[in-house]
Amino acid sequence: MTAPTVVLVHGAFADAASFAPVVTELLDAGLPVRAPAVPNRSLLGDAGYIASVVRQISGPVVLVGHSYGGAVITVAGTEPNVVGLVYLAGYALDEGESLGELQGRFPDSDLATALVYTPFPAGDGQEGTDVSVDVERFPAIFAHDVDPATARVLAVSQRPLAGAAFGEKATAAAWRTKPSWGIVAAADHTINPEVERFGYSRADMTVTELDSSHLMMLSHPREVAAVIREAVDRTAG
Template sequence: MPGPIPVPPTVVLVHGAFTDASSWTGVIRLLHAAGLAVRAPANPLRGLAHDAAYIGSVVRQLGTPVVLVGHGYGGAVVTAADADNVVALAYVAAFGLDAGECLLDVTDRFPPMPGADTAFTAALPGRPSAGTDGELYLRGERFAEMYAADLSARAARVLSVRQRPLARSALTAGSGSPAWASKPSWYAVAAADRMLNPTAQRFMAQRMAATESLLDGSHAVPLSRPEAVAAMIGEAAAAVIRSCDHPIGRVR
């Protein structure tokens, strides 16, 4: 006799720094076509503990199993989010931090990327100077080259002018116990990434024993290669209920 039909997982997509949830638009369309429920909440980008608590709260309220996906800095957020209904993790050119580790611990371990000097700190509104509590932006004149080299110039300009800043404090905030230590993980390495060293991405993927895929894309790979990103997420969702009878659409 077949086992009970499980509740299909919801895919929760967490964007990274310098962008917003619209970066998942193409991926969402493909996941919907595969019959998967999707949420793409706004990542506050106010600091790792704050952001992880917010995303964890969103996930816990869903009431379904969740495949939690992070891009870039969003990977650090999903790693630290505390939610028992997360059944799998997926990383897209993302930070998968270990306990006590911060973003700079990872980036400083590998040769600097060409985009290391692309970011600048702006003061928070109403503050006299940037200081340690300022906000990080990417320089507009270098945004396309460093963040989205495989998108059209027009698309990259749009991303640049609507970028959302990351609190500078997020760079040095230590992570807690990593969710990937106890949950199955998938990782899409962006081979042409100029923001997060692809070697660092492979290091994190191998450390978490993730199912790894290599994509020929920039840091903006959710936008430039949505089919490949959606396929990886679809594989993670299918693996969650592979031994059951509930059909999950295949992402093509």
């Protein structure tokens, strides 16, 4: 039996370090793990980058996407060696759908009034817009059940998402052909939990609900790792 490699894909306003407790759980279970840094510049560009990471792995892969990372794995998950998908408080887009369109089906979360927009040089003389979360409001909105000392550090070390990513349409929906699991953060103030439930239901995923903030990987690492291990066990072969 070949155990798939678990590739952990972070989302906006965080980085791969947000998976640290889950990585420990998975490594202790003897699973191969990768947690690449996502550029967070464009949905299709980020999906292309993650797809390139997947192609360099010999053997099967289970892709795990948190938040915006869910949209990324929805597109990147069409790689032939991806055998399963796990969404953590994630966006399960359909083909031809954007983050803004999926999110727009439901009332805004608390995040909507806490976003900060700043310009950045996008190349060729063009200017892009970075989106981040107000530092003072970050702990309550993003990480209310995470250790306050950790949340304070996360607030000032955000990895912004380029605003253009919100309007890009997914070119594929890997959940249509790959077995998928989803965890709803029922106490999420970053994404309306109904966005998560809708996407997971539409994809006919195996769904777990946690009474968690958006950063379930830090507040509930054992439960998150357990779902990932289930996906690994069900797809190993």
